[in-house]
Structure formats: C-alpha cells, structure tokens
Amino acid sequence: MINSLSKDSHITQRRRSLKMAKPQEKSILILEKKSTPAIKYNTSVNKPAKISFSGLSSRTLANDASFKRLYEIGKEYVGQVKHQHKETIKLIKDSVDLLIPDAKKDIIEKKHPKKISKKQEPSQLAKTFAEKNKEMLLPLVKKATDLTKHDNLVMRTDPITKTKVPKLIDGEIEYRANPEEMREEIISSVENAAKATTETGKKHWYKDNKALNYFLLLAEKNNVAFSATFALLLTCILRPASIMTLPGNKKNKDDQKYAATHSIASGIIGYVCAYLVSNPVATAMKKVLSNPLDYMRSKKQGGYGNYIEDSKKANGCADVWISRGVDIAMAVPKALITIALIPPILKYVFGWEKKKSINNNKIEANNKTFASKNVMQNTKIALKPTKSGTK
Amino acid sequence: MNIPKIPQQTINTKKYLNSYQNYQTFNTKYNQDNISFGCKKPTSKFFTPLKNKLKPITDLYDTGIEHIAKIIGKALDTKFTYNLLQSTKRNKNLFNHLMTLGSVILSGLYITRTLTNKDLDEKKRKTLAINQGLVFAFSTAMCYLAEGKLKSKVTAFANKFEAVNHGYMPEDKLIKCTKGIGIAGKIMVFDVIYRFIAPVFITPVANHFGNKLNEGN
Numbered sequence: 316m317i318n319s320l321s322k323d324s325h326i327t328q329r330r331r332s333l334k335m336a337k338p339q340e341k342s343i344l345i346l347e348k349k350s351t352p353a354i355k356y357n358t359s360v361n362k363p364a365k366i367s368f369s370g371l372s373s374r375t376l377a378n379d380a381s382f383k384r385l386y387e388i389g390k391e392y393v394g395q396v397k398h399q400h401k402e403t404i405k406l407i408k409d410s411v412d413l414l415i416p417d418a419k420k421d422i423i424e425k426k427h428p429k430k431i432s433k434k435q436e437p438s439q440l441a442k443t444f445a446e447k448n449k450e451m452l453l454p455l456v457k458k459a460t461d462l463t464k465h466d467n468l469v470m471r472t473d474p475i476t477k478t479k480v481p482k483l484i485d486g487e488i489e490y491r492a493n494p495e496e497m498r499e500e501i502i503s504s505v506e507n508a509a510k511a512t513t514e515t516g517k518k519h520w521y522k523d524n525k526a527l528n529y530f531l532l533l534a535e536k537n538n539v540a541f542s543a544t545f546a547l548l549l550t551c552i553l554r555p556a557s558i559m560t561l562p563g564n565k566k567n568k569d570d571q572k573y574a575a576t577h578s579i580a581s582g583i584i585g586y587v588c589a590y591l592v593s594n595p596v597a598t599a600m601k602k603v604l605s606n607p608l609d610y611m612r613s614k615k616q617g618g619y620g621n622y623i624e625d626s627k628k629a630n631g632c633a634d635v636w637i638s639r640g641v642d643i644a645m646a647v648p649k650a651l652i653t654i655a656l657i658p659p660i661l662k663y664v665f666g667w668e669k670k671k672s673i674n675n676n677k678i679e680a681n682n683k684t685f686a687s688k689n690v691m692q693n694t695k696i697a698l699k700p701t702k703s704g705t706k
Numbered sequence: 707m708n709i710p711k712i713p714q715q716t717i718n719t720k721k722y723l724n725s726y727q728n729y730q731t732f733n734t735k736y737n738q739d740n741i742s743f744g745c746k747k748p749t750s751k752f753f754t755p756l757k758n759k760l761k762p763i764t765d766l767y768d769t770g771i772e773h774i775a776k777i778i779g780k781a782l783d784t785k786f787t788y789n790l791l792q793s794t795k796r797n798k799n800l801f802n803h804l805m806t807l808g809s810v811i812l813s814g815l816y817i818t819r820t821l822t823n824k825d826l827d828e829k830k831r832k833t834l835a836i837n838q839g840l841v842f843a844f845s846t847a848m849c850y851l852a853e854g855k856l857k858s859k860v861t862a863f864a865n866k867f868e869a870v871n872h873g874y875m876p877e878d879k880l881i882k883c884t885k886g887i888g889i890a891g892k893i894m895v896f897d898v899i900y901r902f903i904a905p906v907f908i909t910p911v912a913n914h915f916g917n918k919l920n921e922g923n
Contacts (some may be wrong), residue, residue, distance in 0.1 A: 377869040507865050521867055523874045531886035532879070534893065542893045549901045557906050595767070599774040603782070610779030618783045628795045633782060636790070639804035646808050647815060 375462060376455070376508035385451050386509060392444055404509045409437035410445035411505050414456050415498055459501045467491040467500070472624070537597040538638045539645075543589035550582030576661060581653045588649045593641050600637050604630050801889075802853060805896050806846050813842040833920050840912035845904040853895050860891040 376382050389403040396402055445452060469489040470479040482489045492500065521527055534541040555575035603610045604623070612618025623629055757764075781787065794800055820826075820834045864887045871880055 373865065373869075378872055508869075510862065510865055519866075519870055521863075522870050528875070528879070528883055531883040531890060533886075534890040535882045535886035538889060538893060541890060542897055545894060545897050546901055549897060553902055554905075557902075561906070595771050595774055596778075599771045599778055602771070602775050603778050607779070607782075610775055611783045619788050620783070622788065623782065626795075629791045632791050632795050632800070633787075635801055635804065636794075637778065639801070639808070643804070643808045643811065646812050650812060650815060 373504040373507035376459065376505065381451060382455065382508060385448065385455070388448065388451075389444065392440060404506055406438075406441050406444055407509050408502055408506050409441035410448075410452060411456060411459075412502055413437055413442065413445045414449075414452055415460075415501060417498075455505070456501070459504055460497075463497055463500045463504060464490065467497060536601070537593055539589045539593035539642050540597075542642075543586040547582045547586050550578045550585075554578045573661070577657055580657045580660060584653050584656060585649055588645065588652065589642075592645055593638075596641050597638065600634065604634060801892055802850065802896075805892075806849070809842065809846070809900060813838060829920070833916055836919060837909070837912050837916040840916055841904055841908050844908050844912060845899050848903070848908075849896050849899050852899070853892060856891065856895065860888060863887060 385407070386403060389406050390399060393399055393402045393406060467490045469482045469491055471482045472478070473480045490497070530541070530544075533544070555578055558574050558578070559571055607623045608620045611620035611623070614621045623633065797803075817835045817838050820838065821831050823831060826834070864884050867887060868880060868884050871883070875883075
C-alpha cells in the first residue's frame with residue numbers, strides 16, 4: 316500500500332513505476348496472404364500527387380498525346396456545327412459509357428450515398444465511333460479506371476514510417492466509393508479532360524500569371540484578407556466613381572466628395588483591421604490542421620486528433636468555421652471603429668466638416684411644441700383664479 | 707536443428723505508378739528550369755542583413771503564433787466541436803450561410819442604431835429601419851441566386867486553369883491555386899453585391915417598397 320504521508324513513500328512509488336514500465340517493441344510488417352498482393356509506395360521517390368480539384372485522372376488524360384488525337388478524330392465525326400466543342404465532348408463521353416461494363420447489383424449501401432444523375436441513351440454516332448476506334452478507347456478506359464481507383468483509396472498512416480499507406484481489411488483494399496459512383500467518376504474525368512484539351516496549346520491570360528497566382532494563394536490561405544483586399548478595390552475606385560458620376564440624393568459637390576472620402580477611409584481601415592487580426596490566426600490554423608496530433612490529444616488519450624487527421628471533410632469544415640468565425644467576431648468592432656475614426660480623420664487631416672443639413676421635421680416639431688405651449692399657458696392664465704374673485 | 711524461417715516481404719509495386727511519377731518529375735518545366743545539385747540559395751546584400759536584424763521580432767511573432775495554435779488545438783479537442791463538425795460536414799453551402807450570418811449581425815447593428823437615434827422622429831426611424839431590412843433581404847437573395855448560377859462556370863474555369871498550368875509550377879502550388887478559385891469566386895460575388903450593388907442600385911428599390919408599406923400603415 317502506498318501512503319503518501321509515510322517517509323518511504325518515494326521509494327515505494329519508484330518501485331511501482333519501474334514495474335509498470337515496459338520496453339517498446341518494434342514490429343515488422345509481415346504479409347502472410349499471398350492471394351491478394353499489397354501496394355507499397357516508394358518513399359525515396361517524390362510522393363504521388365494529392366487529390367486535386369478535378370482529379371488526378373482528368374489532368375493526366377488532358378496532357379496525353381493519344382487523347383488529343385482522339386479528340387481531333389471526334390471533331391471530324393461531328394463536323395462543322397455551331398457547338399462543335401460541346402458535341403465532341405458528348406460523343407467521347409457516350410462512347411466511353413458504352414465501353415465501361417455496368418456495375419454489379421450487389422452493392423454495399425452506405426448511409427449517405429451520392430446522388431446519381433439520370434442516364435441518357437447514347438446516340439448512333441457514338442456507337443459507330445466506339446466500334447471503329449476501340450483500339451484507342453480501351454487503353455484510355457483502363458487508364459481512367461486505374462487512376463480513379465487511385466483517387467478513391469482509403470489511406471491510413473503507418474506508425475513506423477509515418478507515411479500514408481492504403482488501408483487493408485482482411486487483405487483487401489478499401490475504396491471510398493461504390494462501383495456505380497466510380498463508374499460515374501470515370502466518365503466525368505474523361506469529360507473534364509476533353510473540356511481542357513483545346514486550351515493547352517493556346518496562350519491565355521491565366522497561363523503562368525504571377526499576379527493571379529498570388530491572389531489565388533492568398534484566397535486559399537486567408538479568406539478574410541482576400542475579402543478585405545477585394546473590398547479595397549470596390550470602396551476606393553468603384554464606389555467613389557459611382558457617387559461622383561451617378562445622380563443621387565447628394566446634389567452638392569462637397570457632399571459627394573465627403574461621401575467618396577468616407578468610403579475610401581472605411582475600406583482602408585477595414586483592410587488594416589482584417590490583415591492584423593486574421594493573418595496570425597490563419598497561419599496558426601494551418602499549422603494545427605496539417606499536424607493535428609502535435610496540438611491535440613490522440614484517440615487513446617481520449618481526444619479527437621485522429622478524427623481530424625483522417626477525415627478530410629472535417630478538416631475542411633474546421634477551416635471554414637474558424638476563418639468565418641474570426642470574420643463574424645471582427646465585424647461589429649470593425650464597424651464601430653470606422654464610425655468613430657472617420658469624422659475626426661476627415662476633420663483634422665483634410666480639414667473637411669460635414670455641413671449640418673436643415674431638418675425640416677425638427678423645426679416643425681419645435682413649432683408645434685411652441686404653439687402647444689403657448690396654448691396651454693394661455694388657458695392656464697385664463698383659468699387661474701384671481702384674488703379679487705371670479706370675473 | 708530448427709532453422710528459423712526468414713519472413714519474406716511481398717513487394718508488388720504497380721508499374722504505372724513508378725513510371726507516372728518519373729514522367730511527372732521529368733516533364734515538368736519547373737524541374738527542368740530549376741535544377742540544383744547541392745547549390746546554395748542566392749543571397750542579397752540588402753535583404754539578408756535586414757532579415758538578420760529583424761530576427762528577434764520574427765521570433766516573437768512565431769512564439770505568438772504557437773500560443774494561438776495551442777488555443778485552437780484545445781478548442782478543437784472538445785466534444786462540442788466534434789458534434790458540430792459531424793452535423794455540418796456534408797453541407798455544401800456552409801461557407802455562404804456563415805457569410806450571411808455576418809451580414810445579419812452588421813445589418814442588425816445598423817437597424818438598432820437607427821431605431822435608438824434621438825435626432826429623428828419615430829416615423830422616420832421606422833421607415834429607415836424597414837428600408838435597411840429590405841436592402842438586406844434583397845441582397846441576400848441575389849447573392850444565393852448568383853452564386854448558384856455561376857458555380858458551373860467557376861468549376862469549368864478551374865479545370866481549364868489546372869490543365870493549362872500543368873508543368874509551369876509545382877504541384878502543391880497548383881492544387882492550392884485551384885482550390886483558391888472556388889473560394890475567391892464566392893467571396894467576390896458576396897462582396898460586390900453587399901458593398902457596391904446594394905448601396906447604389908438596391909436602396910432606391912427598397913425605399914420605394916418601404917414608403918408604400920408606411921403609406922399603407
């Protein structure tokens with residue numbers, strides 16, 4: 316029995332701690348089942364790309380030479396029509412739909428299955444295109460299926476190497492989607508690739524544009540700062556221009572100038588407040604969401620660190636809540652600061668002061684009260700009893 | 707003699723993955739242009755000593771960020787946040803709902819200020835408050851309608867952007883830029899309507915309707 320009040324309690328506690336400590340055993344992964352081989356990734360080579368906006372499959376297919384040739388052949392089949400680009404995309408999509416086999420009926424039902432769009436029957440032109448160009452289409456379909464499977468792998472972190480490895484259940488690979496959902500993803504990836512084929516060779520304003528990339532990275536990094544910079548453009552250029560040019564309630568030029576400077580000052584103050592408060596919060600948030608176990612407890616310790624690391628949707632949802640929460644908390648103080656700071660700035664810096672406009676309602680109200688007061692006074696004087704007696 | 711069996715690890719890597727990785731790293735323009743065989747990073751005569759002088763300030767900034775990160779970690783490690791994330795995980799319009807919530811708070815503040823303003827009559831207070839409420843209602847409706855219609859075009863632009871810029875920048879940067887397109891589109895729609903279109907074009911319409919309501923009452 317350990318009694319903390321006893322003299323030798325530190326000795327007994329140390330003996331107990333020595334008994335409890337066990338050495339950490341390092342285990343090597345051994346795969347016994349030979350029928351289902353496992354996939355391993357070489358960590359020495361550059362890691363494969365993460366899942367992007369349109370998917371890994373569409374991006375690789377768009378830059379493939381054979382796919383570009385197939386697109387040109389499809390153009391010839393369609394001919395010179397008004398919407399040639401759209402109809403070639405439909406043709407390729409329908410031909411791929413014919414070649415992919417239908418999914419089996421024994422599907423595992425999920426709690427929240429994706430909504431599957433209605434099927435449209437393919438045209439005869441697509442059937443002829445599929446029959447004549449099978450040699451080009453079948454390897455394309457194989458490539459798209461492999462890449463969509465790679466996109467839909469469920470990953471887990473290996474505790475030894477600390478890298479992401481596909482999850483195995485009873486030796487079988489686990490996919491995130493059903494066969495029907497995978498079938499639709501394959502078709503959509505081919506469709507997205509076809510949409511982007513014509514744009515690779517031409518010159519565009521969004522090709523290797525440094526300014527555009529800077530603003531897009533800022534939007535992904537910090538929503539609040541991006542909205543503040545965009546608001547600067549609106550409040551400093553568009554709003555004053557509209558006030559000065561468009562006819563409105565303010566007829567005097569001085570009032571128009573005052574309103575324009577008011578909008579400019581509000582934009583600048585909003586930008587400064589947003590940038591100072593939101594930038595450190597955004598950097599801290601990215602640190603936490605990229606390595607949640609460094610700042611949160613693990614599942615064994617009774618925390619939710621593994622939940623946020625494994626589920627991508629929860630990670631994105633937390634990102635949205637924190638960024639928007641900062642904006643909501645900052646909205647009221649920002650507005651109060653602008654209301655309080657702008658008039659003295661305009662008065663003492665620029666020397667402008669808003670002329671007090673005549674409120675007609677106030678004068679009428681005063682007149683009414685004055686008139687009513689006189690009436691009441693006169694009646695009181697009339698009704699007052701005199702010392703000499705009633706008249 | 708019992709010889710222990712050495713366990714054999716079955717390594718079966720798919721060929722296309724290795725070849726795809728090598729194809730990717732070889733054919734990117736970024737990698738071809740920025741080849742480095744253990745070279746040092748370039749230094750400037752002006753900025754590097756300036757950075758060294760400002761190092762204590764940057765260290766303070768980093769320590770502050772770590773404190774903020776610990777607070778965020780503790781706040782996320784609760785059951786309340788777990789339930790909140792589970793319930794709102796699958797909502798696609800969560801970003802838009804939270805932006806309207808911020809505008810609700812701001813418009814509520816302005817309405818309360820007009821209602822408690824002593825320089826104005828009661829009639830004028832009511833008219834101004836009704837006008838501000840109608841402006842808020844019309845602008846939020848316009849935001850949701852515009853964002854719903856422009857969503858397909860934004861995704862098409864994102865696909866084009868990704869296909870065209872493949873090879874002209876590293877992949878991490880490209881993925882971040884494509885995500886930023888969707889976010890930037892939503893923010894631009896809301897800001898343009900709340901800060902430019904509402905005060906310039908929607909206020910006279912709302913004033914017209916508000917004055918009609920007051921005349922009826």
